[in-house]
Amino acid sequence: MMTKSKIITFLAALFLICLVFSHASPLPGKPVSYESDKAVVKFPKLDGKIIFTQINATHVKANGKLNKGILKDRPKEYFIKLASLNEKSFEEMGIKIKVPGTKEFEVASAGKVSQLIGLKLSILHKMKVLDSAKIKKDFLI
Numbered sequence: 357m358m359t360k361s362k363i364i365t366f367l368a369a370l371f372l373i374c375l376v377f378s379h380a381s382p383l384p385g386k387p388v389s390y391e392s393d394k395a396v397v398k399f400p401k402l403d404g405k406i407i408f409t410q411i412n413a414t415h416v417k418a419n420g421k422l423n424k425g426i427l428k429d430r431p432k433e434y435f436i437k438l439a440s441l442n443e444k445s446f447e448e449m450g451i452k453i454k455v456p457g458t459k460e461f462e463v464a465s466a467g468k469v470s471q472l473i474g475l476k477l478s479i480l481h482k483m484k485v486l487d488s489a490k491i492k493k494d495f496l497i
């Protein structure tokens with residue numbers, strides 16, 4: 357049989373253990389802010405950049421604009437290539453050209469911002485690479 361004081365000590369210890377554990381591990385169901393997950397890739401030769409934002413658990417949104425180097429209004433001839441994936445034409449991506457650059461564009465696609473960081477993104481005209489840069493975590497936005 358436990359004495360009354362032992363029971364109180366036991367309950368106090370239990371309470372402390374619960375307190376420590378509830379602070380040590382994040383509680384499940386806590387809302388996650390996807391908006392804070394951003395990355396950016398800058399293209400100095402084309403005077404442009406693309407910003408990637410995590411919009412929900414499964415999708416990434418890319419917002420971008422290029423201001424120079426796109427000399428022909430032929431969206432089938434210009435391509436974006438991510439790492440070793442197949443390149444996609446501006447036309448396929450829905451990117452509109454406004455010589456000498458592009459209009460502002462927004463493309464959503466399945467993926468995670470955290471998995472894009474460190475990958476190389478290239479902009480091509482036909483087979484020629486116009487500019488190429490690595491996607492970086494964006495701390496400033």
Ligand SMILES: *[C@@H]1O[C@H](CO)[C@@H](O)[C@H](O)[C@H]1NC(C)=O
Pocket residue numbers: 411412413414415464
């Ligand atoms: C995430 O966003 C994309 C694009 O807007 C949408 O198609 C998809 O259904 C969304 N997924 C969830 C889990 O909300």
